[in-house]
Amino acid sequence: MDSTRVTEHPTSHERRKPGAGRSPAPADPRGGLLRTPEQPLQTPGAAGLPVQARAGDAPSGSGTAVPCGKTGPSGGQASAGTDAPSSASPGPGPGPGPGPEHSQPSATESDPHRPRPAPESIPVQQGPDQERSSGDSGSKERRTGQGLPPGGPMPMRRDGDRLRFVGAATRRIARGIDLDEIVMGLCRATVPTFSDAILVYLRDPLPVGDERPTGPLVLRLRRTDRIPPERDTENGFSPALQPPEPVELLQPVSAELCEVRPGGALAEVLRGVRPVFADAPAARAALPELLGDELVVPCGQRGILAPLRGRRRVIGAALFLRRPERLAFEADDLLVAAQLATHTALGIDKAVLYGREAYIADELQRTMLPETLPRPTGVRLASRYLPAAETARVGGDWYDAIPLPGSRVALVVGDVMGHSMTSAAIMGQLRTTAQTLAGLDLPPQEVLHHLDEQAQRLGTDRMATCLYAVYDPVSHRITIANAGHPPPVLLHLGGRAEVLRVPPGAPIGVGGVDFEAVELDAPAGATLLLYTDGLVESRLRDVWTGIEQLRERLAATAQLTGPDHPPPLEALCDDVLDMLGPGDRDDDIALLAARFDGIAPSDVAYWYLEPEDAAPGRARKLARRALSRWGLEDMTDSVELLVSEVVTNAVRYATRPVTLRLLRTDVLRCEVGDDVPQLPRLRQARATDEDGRGLYLVNKLARRWGATRLSTGKVVWFELNRS
Numbered sequence: 001m002d003s004t005r006v007t008e009h010p011t012s013h014e015r016r017k018p019g020a021g022r023s024p025a026p027a028d029p030r031g032g033l034l035r036t037p038e039q040p041l042q043t044p045g046a047a048g049l050p051v052q053a054r055a056g057d058a059p060s061g062s063g064t065a066v067p068c069g070k071t072g073p074s075g076g077q078a079s080a081g082t083d084a085p086s087s088a089s090p091g092p093g094p095g096p097g098p099g100p101e102h103s104q105p106s107a108t109e110s111d112p113h114r115p116r117p118a119p120e121s122i123p124v125q126q127g128p129d130q131e132r133s134s135g136d137s138g139s140k141e142r143r144t145g146q147g148l149p150p151g152g153p154m155p156m157r158r159d160g161d162r163l164r165f166v167g168a169a170t171r172r173i174a175r176g177i178d179l180d181e182i183v184m185g186l187c188r189a190t191v192p193t194f195s196d197a198i199l200v201y202l203r204d205p206l207p208v209g210d211e212r213p214t215g216p217l218v219l220r221l222r223r224t225d226r227i228p229p230e231r232d233t234e235n236g237f238s239p240a241l242q243p244p245e246p247v248e249l250l251q252p253v254s255a256e257l258c259e260v261r262p263g264g265a266l267a268e269v270l271r272g273v274r275p276v277f278a279d280a281p282a283a284r285a286a287l288p289e290l291l292g293d294e295l296v297v298p299c300g301q302r303g304i305l306a307p308l309r310g311r312r313r314v315i316g317a318a319l320f321l322r323r324p325e326r327l328a329f330e331a332d333d334l335l336v337a338a339q340l341a342t343h344t345a346l347g348i349d350k351a352v353l354y355g356r357e358a359y360i361a362d363e364l365q366r367t368m369l370p371e372t373l374p375r376p377t378g379v380r381l382a383s384r385y386l387p388a389a390e391t392a393r394v395g396g397d398w399y400d401a402i403p404l405p406g407s408r409v410a411l412v413v414g415d416v417m418g419h420s421m422t423s424a425a426i427m428g429q430l431r432t433t434a435q436t437l438a439g440l441d442l443p444p445q446e447v448l449h450h451l452d453e454q455a456q457r458l459g460t461d462r463m464a465t466c467l468y469a470v471y472d473p474v475s476h477r478i479t480i481a482n483a484g485h486p487p488p489v490l491l492h493l494g495g496r497a498e499v500l501r502v503p504p505g506a507p508i509g510v511g512g513v514d515f516e517a518v519e520l521d522a523p524a525g526a527t528l529l530l531y532t533d534g535l536v537e538s539r540l541r542d543v544w545t546g547i548e549q550l551r552e553r554l555a556a557t558a559q560l561t562g563p564d565h566p567p568p569l570e571a572l573c574d575d576v577l578d579m580l581g582p583g584d585r586d587d588d589i590a591l592l593a594a595r596f597d598g599i600a601p602s603d604v605a606y607w608y609l610e611p612e613d614a615a616p617g618r619a620r621k622l623a624r625r626a627l628s629r630w631g632l633e634d635m636t637d638s639v640e641l642l643v644s645e646v647v648t649n650a651v652r653y654a655t656r657p658v659t660l661r662l663l664r665t666d667v668l669r670c671e672v673g674d675d676v677p678q679l680p681r682l683r684q685a686r687a688t689d690e691d692g693r694g695l696y697l698v699n700k701l702a703r704r705w706g707a708t709r710l711s712t713g714k715v716v717w718f719e720l721n722r723s
Contacts, residue, residue, distance in 0.1 A: 162336055165193060170343045178355065179206075182347040186318065186340060187225035194336065195304075195320035197226035201258065201290065202308070202316035202348070208356045217260040217267070219290070219316060227323075258290050266290055270307045270314045275337040277329065278303025278319075290317065301328040306341040310349035318344070361394045361421070368394075368428045373401050376409040377665050378473025378599045382569035384577060384591040388419045388534070395419030395588030396427045396464065397532045402438040405708040405715040406671060407473055407663060410438045411594055413530040414466035414508075415485070419588045426462055430454065430508070434468070441710045444468040444481035445515040448508065452483070455509035463509040467502075467530060471522055473599045474663075478528070481517040483508045486533050486543060489551055493525035493566055495558035497551040524598040525566050529554065529576070534587030553579050569593050603630075603664040609647065611654040611674075619647040619660055623670075626662050634723055635668060638701055643670060645694035646716050650674040667703060667719045675713040 169189035176182035183200050190198055204220035260267050265285035269276060276283045283305050290305075302324065308316040318341055322328065365387070373381040381401050388395055396416025404410055412434055416427045433454045437447045447468050455462045465485040471478045480488070480500065484507035490498045500520060506513040522528070529550075536546025557575050561567045567575075573593055605626040609615040620640040627636050643660070650658045654674040663669040682695045698705050698718050705718035 162332060166336055166339045169194075169340055173340070173343050173347055176347060177351065179348060179351045182344060182351055183223045186344045187223055190320060190340065191225045192227045194333075194340075196323045196326060197224070197321040199224050199291075199319040199321075200308075200316065201318070203314075204257070206315060206348070206352050207313065208352050216262075217270075219258045219260060221256040222316070261289070264289060269305060270317060273307050273309050273314070275304050275306035275334045275341065277301045277334070278305060278321075287319075290319070301330075302326075304329055304334065304337045306337040308341050308345040308348070310345045315345055315348060361424075364421070364424050364428075365394045368424055368431065369398060370400060374403050374409070376401070376403045376473075377407040377663065377669070378597050379409055379471055380569060380595040380597065382573050382593045384573045384589070386534075386577065386589040388586065388588045394421055394424040396423030397534065397588045397590035398427050398431050399530065399590045399592040400431060400434065401592070401594075402435055404438065404470065405441060405673075405710060405717070406661075407599065407669065409471050409473075409594075411469045411471065411528070411530060411592060412438075412466065413485070413532060413590055413592050414464055415532040415534075415590070416462070416464040426455075426458060426464070429458060430464060430466070434466075439708070441708065443517060443711075444470055444479055445517040448481050448483045448505070448515040452508045452511060452513070452515075456511050461509075463507050465507050465533075469528070469530070471528075471594065471596065473597070474604055476522050476524065476596070476598045477519055478522040478596075479517050479519045481505070481515050483515060486531065486536060486547060488531075489529045489547070489554060490520075490522075491527040491529065491554045491558055491566070492523065494563045495555055497554040497558070499547060499551055522596045522598075524596055526596050527566060527569070527572065528594045528596065530592040530594075531576075532588070532590045534589040535576070535580070535591065538586045549579060550576065566595065569595055599663060599665060605662040607660045609651070609658045609660055611651040611656070611658055613651075615651045615658060616644045616647045619643050622660065623662065630664050632664075632668065632722065635720060638720060639668070639670065642698050642701060642718055642720075643672075645697055646670070646672045646718070649680060649694055650676075650716070653678075664722075666722070668722055669717060669719045671715055671717040673710070673713060673715040677709055677713055679707045679709060679714055680716060 169186075172189045173182055173185040176185045183202075186200065187198050199221065200223045201219040202222045204218045258266070260270065265282060266289040269282050269286045272282070278284070278287060279300055283303075286305065287303075302322045304320040306318045306320065307314050308318060318337075320329075320337060365385075369385055370383075373383060375381075383399055385397065385399070396414075396418055398412075398414050400410075400412040402410040402412065412431075414427070414430060414434075416423045416430065430451055433451055434447060437450050442450070448466060451464075451466060455464060464483075466483045467480065467485040467488065468483075469478055469480040469488070480502050482502045483505045485504075487502050487504075488500050490500055492498065502518055503516045505515050531550075533543055536550055537543040538546070541549075553576060554572075557567050557572060573591055576591065577589070605622070607619075607622050609619060620643060623639050623643045624636055627633060627639060647658065647660065650672050651674075653676045656675045659671070659673040661671045661673075663671070680695055682699055695705075701720075702718035703721050705716075707714055707716045
C-alpha cells in the first residue's frame with residue numbers, strides 16, 4: 001500500500017517515566033534501529049538508553065527499503081509503519097532476531113539517577129519505515145513514547161551526540177598537516193558515522209593565501225569514500241534485508257573535473273556557502289552539473305551538498321550521501337555538515353600555505369647548495385645535507401667544492417647560526433662571496449678575512465663558522481684555515497683516523513681577528529671529512545665527545561675494508577650519519593668527504609720559459625718529448641699547435657718567466673702561467689688581421705679551455721681527450 005515518507009523531528013532525551021511505554025530498541029549508530037521482542041516495563045528510575053548496533057546494520061523486519069524511483073517485488077513502494085509491530089514480535093521471521101545481549105540494562109546494572117553516556121557518534125535516529133504522526137498527539141508520542149505500538153522503536157535523538165561527534169571529527173581533521181591528510185580525516189570521520197559515502201571536490205588549482213585565482217572556477221574530484229557493500233553479521237546482529245535492486249553509492253564517477261559556469265545553479269549553491277539538502281531546488285539543479293548525469297543520488301533528504309569555504313573564497317564542495325535503507329538527514333544535520341565543511345576548508349587553507357612555504361624552503365635550500373659536485377683531477381668527492389627537522393627544511397649549513405687553477409680544489413664547509421629562512425639567506429650570501437674569493441685564488445686565511453668583513457656588512461649579529469681548505473694533487477699537500485669551526489678528521493689508508501690540529505680562530509662576524517693557515521700532508525688514499533657541528537654536538541653530548549665518537553666510527557669503518565683499500569665514499573658518508581641517535585638531531589648537518597688520489601710525479605712535466613721570441617719553439621720541443629715519454633705520440637701535432645699559440649700570447653706581454661705544465665690523467669691538461677692579470681678574450685679576427693686567431697684555434701681543437709686570474713697573474717689552460 002502507499003505510505004508517505006516523512007522525516008522525524010529530533011526529540012529531547014528524557015528518562016522514561018514508569019509505565020510510559022515500552023523500552024526503546026537498540027539503535028544503529030548509522031541511523032537505523034534494531035527491533036527487539038517485547039520486554040516487560042522497566043522499574044522506576046531505570047536507565048532506558050538503547051544499545052548501539054554495529055555500523056552497517058539496518059532494522060530487522062522493517063520492510064524492504066528501496067531508493068527513490070525503485071519498486072518492491074509487487075510493483076509498489078515498500079510498505080512501512082503499520083507492518084512494523086507484527087514483524088518485530090517473537091516468532092519466525094525473515095531472519096534471526098537480536099539476542100539477549102541487546103536487551104535494555106536493568107536498574108541494578110546502572111545508576112538509576114544517571115543515564116549511560118552516549119558514544120561519540122551521530123545521534124540515534126529512527127528508521128525510514130516509520131510514519132510521522134500529525135498534531136499535538138504525535139508530538140507527545142515522540143516525546144514520551146506513549147501510544148507507540150508494542151515492540152516498536154522509540155525515537156532517541158540527542159543534541160549531545162551531535163556535539164560529541166563534531167568534536168571528535170574536527171579533532172581528527174585538525175590532526176592533518178598536509179592536504180591529503182586533512183581530506184582523508186574528513187572522509188574517515190564521517191563514513192560511516194555520519195554518512196554512507198562522501199565525495200570531496202577541490203579547486204584546481206588551489207589558490208594560495210590571498211592571491212587571486214585566474215581563469216574559470218574548476219572543481220576536481222579529490223577523494224571519495226564509502227561503506228563497503230558487505231554487511232557485518234558478527235556479535236549476533238542480524239543482517240539487514242537487501243532491497244530487490246541494491247543501490248550502490250559512488251559507482252565510478254565520470255565527471256571528475258567540473259567547470260562551474262558563472263551564474264549557474266552550482267555557482268549559486270557555492271556562493272550561498274550554507275549546506276543544502278540534495279532535494280532542495282538549488283541542489284537538484286546543481287548536482288548534475290557537479291557529478292554528471294550518470295551518478296544516481298538517493299532521493300529525498302539523503303544527501304547534503306556542503307560548500308567548502310576557506311578564509312577568503314570557496315575552495316571546493318563536499319557531498320554527504322546515505323543509502324535508501326537508512327534514515328534520511330535532518331535539519332540539525334545541516335549544522336553538523338556546516339561545521340565539518342568549515343573546519344575542513346580552514347585546514348585546507350593552512351595546508352596549502354604550509355605546502356607553499358615548504359616548497360619555497362626546498363627551492364631555497366636547493367639553490368643555496370651545489371646541485372652536483374665537480375670532478376677535479378686527483379680528488380673524489382661526496383656530500384650529504386640533512387635539515388634539522390621536516391618542518392625546518394632550510395638552515396645555515398653549507399658545503400662547497402671549487403676547482404682552482406693548477407688542478408687544485410678548494411673545500412669549504414660553513415655554518416650560520418640558526419636554521420631559518422634568514423640563516424639560509426645569510427648562508428647564500430657568504431657562499432657566493434667565498435666562491436668569488438676562491439676565483440681570485442686568494443690564500444685560505446685571506447678568504448676568511450674577507451668573509452668576516454662581508455658578515456659585518458650584513459649586520460652586527462651575523463655570526464658564522466667556516467673552514468676553508470685548498471688541496472694540491474701535484475704536491476700532495478693541503479692548506480687549511482679555520483674560523484671557529486670543528487676541526488676536520490683525516491682517515492689514513494691504513495685505517496687510522498686523525499683529528500687535524502688546526503688553529504680554531506674566531507667565528508666569522510666578530511671582526512678585527514687575524515686568521516692563521518697551516519699546511520699539512522695529504523697522502524694518496526687518505527680521506528678528509530669536513531662537517532658542521534650538528535653531526536657531533538647535541539643535547540646529549542658535547543662537541544668534543546662527538547668528535548671522538550666520529551673518529552672512532554671512521555676507524556671502525558676503515559677496518560672493514562682492510563688496510564690497503566679505503567672505504568667507498570658514499571657508503572662512508574651513510575655510515576657516518578648512522579651514528580646519530582634519537583636525540584642527536586638538534587641542528588642541520590652538512591658533510592663533505594674528499595678522497596685524495598693525487599697525481600703521480602711521473603705524470604707531471606713542468607718547465608720555466610723566459611719571455612723571449614724563442615720561447616714558443618722551445619715549448620713545442622719540450623711538449624713533444626713529454627708526449628713521447630708517455631706514449632702519446634699521436635697527439636703531438638695538436639698539442640704542439642695549441643701550446644705554441646698559448647705560449648706566444650703569454651710571452652708577448654710577460655715580464656717574468658712563463659710557466660708551462662703538462663698533466664697526464666684521464667685527459668691531457670696543459671697550463672701556461674704568466675704575470676699579466678688581464679684575461680684573454682675570444683674574438684673573431686677579420687680577414688685582414690695578422691693575429692688574433694690563437695684562442696680561436698684553442699676553442700676549436702681543445703676539449704675545453706679557460707683562463708683564471710691569480711694573485712700573481714693568470715693561468716690559461718686547455719684539455720685534450722687522450723686517444
